[in-house]
Amino acid sequence: MPADAISRAVSPLQAKPVLEVVGVAKSYGHIRALEGVTLDIHAGEVVGLVGDNGAGKSTLVNIIAGAIRPSAGTLRIEGREVAFASALDARTAGIEAVYQDLALALDLDIWANIFLGRETLRPGLLGRLGWLDKRAMQRRAAEELGRTAIRVGSIRTRCRALSGGQRQAVAVARGLIWGSRLLLLDEPTAALGVEQQAKVGKLIEAVRARGIPVILVSHNMPQVHDLCDRIVVLFQGRKIADRPASDMTIADIIACITGAGITGTREMHA
């Protein structure tokens, strides 16, 4: 493990990685969705995870989020090995995933969506009866949303009355509040207009500013190139590139994704 750390000293940050993915593989019968992927994520880093459809992005994200169990390999959080049995385990460890389809309950208010599954209860006997502390949740939700760049109006608005960008903001805010260690964003802007994409970009900057690393899965290459510090490319279940975004042009990224750039690319891992 110390040797491992030295070999990874290329990272701008010397501290222990927040997340280490070591030799992770996943197969479904004969199909290998993921083969020996190794990846470090450091504090305050925005890592773009790109690849063609079926390259293994979703599988990797779902393994990190605890939704899928890997066939081989390990995950370490701040150096400690973890084995997630469910998404709940990953969340307890401070890893939050924001999925493409948002997973918001549109009939619930903004604050309720942010606290769903982790509701704050009143103290004492009422709390034991399951009585919600709505005020505390609303106050905290308003605070947290206030820290993000996006305005959504009242915290007591039903999510159905929000625009696509605002719904995305709520989903990201939920990830922000609970994702104390790592935020996974799976195609956060796929359904959004240009203006709203820019807002989500601002949100990601805000997360980075807090020192929480972000893994961004996206098909939007200009966005990935602009927002990410580092870009990881998956090709047919393998990691074929892992480089600072400043080292790559958009054309380079696309070449890697399509497999055209494999021979010409100096890989950074053994």
Added chain:
Amino acid sequence: MSDAPTPSREAAMPAPAARRVSRAASLEFLSRAGELWTLAILIVLIAIFGILSPDFFSRASWLATSQFAVEYLLLGLGETFVIVTGGIDLSVGAILGFSGMVGAMVMRAMIYRHVATDLDLIAGIASALTAGTFVGWLNGQAITRLRLTPFVVTLGMLSMCTGGIYLLNNGGNVGTIPDIVGTLGSFAIGGWLPVTVLVTAVFAVLSALLLAETRFGLRTYAIGSNPQGAARAGIDVRKHLVKIYMLSGFLAAVAGLMVMARFASASVQAGANDELDAITAVVIGGTSLFGGRGTVLGTVIGSFVITVMVTGLILIGVQPFWQQVAVGAILIFAVAMDQLRDRLLDAF
């Protein structure tokens, strides 16, 4: 990133923030206003009947209306929870009859064996509530384990329980129950507040608090709104749904006891077809059949819309069958309004 290739709406229209906020506010009002018009209908009905028949505001009229409402309201309370999750419980009327019959038969058996009176009352109530809750548990298990739609499972349960009512006592009614049951069932506190209405009011308040103020209620809405999202948020959807159907069964059993008290016997006809009125009361009250939205207060108002019409029509000398016609029309109107509201909200 502003030159993103994503096909989007007309490139970055400068939407004035103020206009967007006011539009959001009006949509917000629209999404909440649904329960209000039911109250307006109820008030109009009461006004019309009050004008046409001076007897409408009499004690007798109130006692008849409120005691009549007990049955639909108790079933409607459980049905509200079920429908908010996006399900339906067609078996509530049959559970009412079945659990009432179970309770009455336990009481009768203990009376025949000369067990102390207090005990036979308690044992009868307990067995009725257990029977109703158990049938609800079966509903929940079948829906979540066999992955069947609530419609199919509870339709099957409706049939099974209806058969069960007749099988239990060979198709006969049970009138041998402790006298206190009938006494309580016909007693009105201060002449105005029947015991059955008081019991129902207590359950209505508890249900309203459970749905609106507790974690259980919030998760009920979440499941009806987005089951996958609820599961991702760490909610055990399966367990929650089983509890919901158990609650519905339990409240149907309470209704069974109230009906037994009112008639001082358990009838094989008790509860028959009640599920339709209960569902109607819930839907008229603004609860969406698609789940995710609804209130207990709406169901209370909806139950009274149904029952006020029956007593009102009788008092003004119109055939009460018109009540069914009117309730059906209001039901269709309610669902149409609900869908219109959704379309307006989604057209954002």
